[in-house]
Amino acid sequence: MPLNFLLMFVLLFLLVLSAFLLVRSWGWKKAMEDIPGNLGWPIVGESFSFISEFGSPAGICSFMINRQKRFGKVFKTSVLGRLMVFMTGSNAAKILLTGKDGMVSLNLFYTGQQVLGRSSLLQTNGEAHKRLRRLIGEPLSMDGLRKYFQFINNLAIETLDEWSGRTIFVLDEASTFTLKVIGNMIMSLEPKGEEQEKFRDNFKIISSCFSSLPLNIPGTAFYHGMKARKRMFEMLDSIIEKRRSGEICRQDFLDSLIIKHNKTGGGSDEEKLTDEQLKDNILTLLIAGHDTTTAALTWLIKFLGENPHVLEQLRIEHQQIQEHRKGENLSWADVNNLPYTAKVLSETLRRATILPWYSRKAAQDFEIGGYKIKKGWSVNLDVVSIHHDATVFPEPNKFDPSRFEAPLRPFSFLGFGSGPRMCPGINLAKLEISVFIHHLVCKYRWRCLEKEDDSVQPTLVRMPKNKYPIRVEAL
Numbered sequence: 001m002p003l004n005f006l007l008m009f010v011l012l013f014l015l016v017l018s019a020f021l022l023v024r025s026w027g028w029k030k031a032m033e034d035i036p037g038n039l040g041w042p043i044v045g046e047s048f049s050f051i052s053e054f055g056s057p058a059g060i061c062s063f064m065i066n067r068q069k070r071f072g073k074v075f076k077t078s079v080l081g082r083l084m085v086f087m088t089g090s091n092a093a094k095i096l097l098t099g100k101d102g103m104v105s106l107n108l109f110y111t112g113q114q115v116l117g118r119s120s121l122l123q124t125n126g127e128a129h130k131r132l133r134r135l136i137g138e139p140l141s142m143d144g145l146r147k148y149f150q151f152i153n154n155l156a157i158e159t160l161d162e163w164s165g166r167t168i169f170v171l172d173e174a175s176t177f178t179l180k181v182i183g184n185m186i187m188s189l190e191p192k193g194e195e196q197e198k199f200r201d202n203f204k205i206i207s208s209c210f211s212s213l214p215l216n217i218p219g220t221a222f223y224h225g226m227k228a229r230k231r232m233f234e235m236l237d238s239i240i241e242k243r244r245s246g247e248i249c250r251q252d253f254l255d256s257l258i259i260k261h262n263k264t265g266g267g268s269d270e271e272k273l274t275d276e277q278l279k280d281n282i283l284t285l286l287i288a289g290h291d292t293t294t295a296a297l298t299w300l301i302k303f304l305g306e307n308p309h310v311l312e313q314l315r316i317e318h319q320q321i322q323e324h325r326k327g328e329n330l331s332w333a334d335v336n337n338l339p340y341t342a343k344v345l346s347e348t349l350r351r352a353t354i355l356p357w358y359s360r361k362a363a364q365d366f367e368i369g370g371y372k373i374k375k376g377w378s379v380n381l382d383v384v385s386i387h388h389d390a391t392v393f394p395e396p397n398k399f400d401p402s403r404f405e406a407p408l409r410p411f412s413f414l415g416f417g418s419g420p421r422m423c424p425g426i427n428l429a430k431l432e433i434s435v436f437i438h439h440l441v442c443k444y445r446w447r448c449l450e451k452e453d454d455s456v457q458p459t460l461v462r463m464p465k466n467k468y469p470i471r472v473e474a475l
Ligand code: HEM
Pocket: 106, 121, 122, 133, 284, 285, 286, 288, 289, 290, 292, 293, 296, 349, 354, 355, 358, 359, 414, 415, 416, 417, 418, 420, 421, 422, 423, 424, 425, 426, 428, 429
């Protein structure tokens, strides 16, 4: 009897929920009438087309560009049960990314929400978000990163030594390098050994489930991802325990949060984190920082390979440093004075647009570009079109770092985002990439083993589909 009652209750709940979602979706569809676009079939919307274009050589860009051609710069669609509005242009960017007065929040798919956890920086808003950013920002500032410089420098030299005389896939190698850097920075993981292997295996499973379908049943990517998340958290629990008991003390990112900000530590209550917040946000930094830096480093090496005159100019900047050092090691001051390298990185982020669209959820009704947006809608900024606007970047498909010599119009370049959600890992990413590139261009040359191809992998972060295979020789 109680079982029947429970079953009836669950059915009734599902019925009410479906009715609510249906009524809300009808209401939203009506409110969206003025916005051009096609919502596709009932329930499935344009999901099939989205999934198939996501897997095409141009990735999500082809979905966005095809619709822009038909409907203009602002269009609506419905994907995986979500009604979405896409828009582009620096005005839209300013409004959405600045998101004044809590107008919008970050919009993660269900899988992303479950993987990162509810106290992740990506799922917090307002004051809680500001506070978390403050805590995380400190160890990621230039001052905070200084102590990892030597580790990154040695690792770059060792990694490149192993490339010499071999054929390698840059994407795979860059992935290993950036994961070792962030593992060491966050919790002092040694670059080799059993702990590193376990960490890498779990991380890869978690990261590859991030954009999977939200089916948490045995055999699915999402199911394996959630299991790997549990194993990763057990590993973190054991490390945190050792740090707290004083058995191990390392002065890394984790220690700085445990000592200053953990519930059992000192400091004001305002500045304290629970273990859940600590673990969710360590995973958040790993996920947000790894694929992005890996992709940036890979695209950068690929663009250098395809543009010998840029490589030559970059090499001159780095060889001058080498000459001044007279055989001594690269120094912290050197990496902070690389003007041409900074332009090459910006041009890489513009040309590749690693994160092609930034997604927000309207937290209130507002108007943008003459269109009325309702609370709860998913509003998405197409960054690829902003980065390829020929009025700002003439010949937008050309790789030309000199574009960044003059100041740009605000919100026309968004490589690391802008506003309150601008990337907090910008200094770390620049440091890793600059150090790696220094040793690469000073000591090696390479040639690509396949013909030029800009196809991307079907992942949220755009990466070269062919992983950029090269043959490397010492100079
Ligand atoms: C070249 C490498 C990187 C690129 C291109 C990049 C790009 C971005 C962009 C565009 C955003 C804003 C997205 C939005 O507004 O929706 C962002 C946010 C973020 N990035 Fe990065 N990122 C990189 C490296 C890193 C690294 C190394 C870390 C961590 C150590 C990191 C951690 C984060 C986090 C936690 C956020 C969310 C910030 C928030 O919601 O307040 N990123 N990144």
